[in-house]
Amino acid sequence: MCSVNARSLEHPGRHLGEEKWGEKVLKEKYGKEIEEILSRYPVKRSALIPLLYLAQREHGYITEAAMTEIAGLLKLTPPQVYETATFYTMLNLKKVGTHHIQVCKSLMCALVGSDTVIGWIKTKLGIAPGETTADGLFTLTAVECLAACGTAPMMQINDDYYERLTEEKVDKILVDLRTAGTSPLKSGPYMWPESTR
Missing domain, CATH: 3.40.30.10 (Glutaredoxin)
Known part of the structure; x- marks a missing residue:
């Protein structure tokens, strides 16, 4: 089980895995891809799962800070992003093997x-x-x-x-x-x- 709770998702510097992310790491590293993904969805929140996949690509799992950053991009609350990330088995919140x-x-x-x-x-x-x-x-x-x-x-x-x-x-x-x-x-x-x- 994951130890994340809604309260800890309010703090972007915290993380689930070994990597600490700043507030804008996804935007800095994948800015063009994020814009391309967002352009496909008239309702921005519809881009949530593609953005979670993008975040997962970085380490094989989704960090808490990445979820917080995605929440900011889509004008969602961090718990809304976390709820989606924990619902789908293809999204990982902890490190997985190669x-x-x-x-x-x-x-x-x-x-x-x-x-x-x-x-x-x-x-x-x-x-x-x-x-x-x-x-x-x-x-x-x-x-x-x-x-x-x-x-x-x-x-x-x-x-x-x-x-x-x-x-x-x-x-x-x-x-x-x-x-x-x-x-x-x-x-x-x-x-x-x-x-x-």
Whole structure:
């Protein structure tokens, strides 16, 4: 669980992780990207999730100061930003491993073996959901639907989908990631063939 509360979000110098951010770090570093994102949304608060993703790109998680800065950009309160950041499993409020393994646990994946996939990863890496390996290489998270129900069970590692998982595929993916940093088994999301009607 995260130790942030609404009161601490009123102080931009505080942070969730190891990096301290000033009040305008995002604006200084990503000014053009922020303006481009904001230009796509007539109602500025609609840019909240894209801006949270931008902040997460910096360290792999979203700092408290970044949430406060985003609140200022969108004229929201820091607790409003925090509520959104804590609602979505794809947004991280604490540091994650180099390879963030997110296994879908929604109904369709559960019916075809996501619990087996999670159990296998726990055995192979020695970590439970919510934990990171001692070397900082892997974090395991059980998440809600990743919208690949037709190719379940599946997981997302960072931005890549791995679908139709078996224990053998999981083994290969973990070895590939540990040795090469990527795996040729990444699949997409899988795109269904066009209808021939």
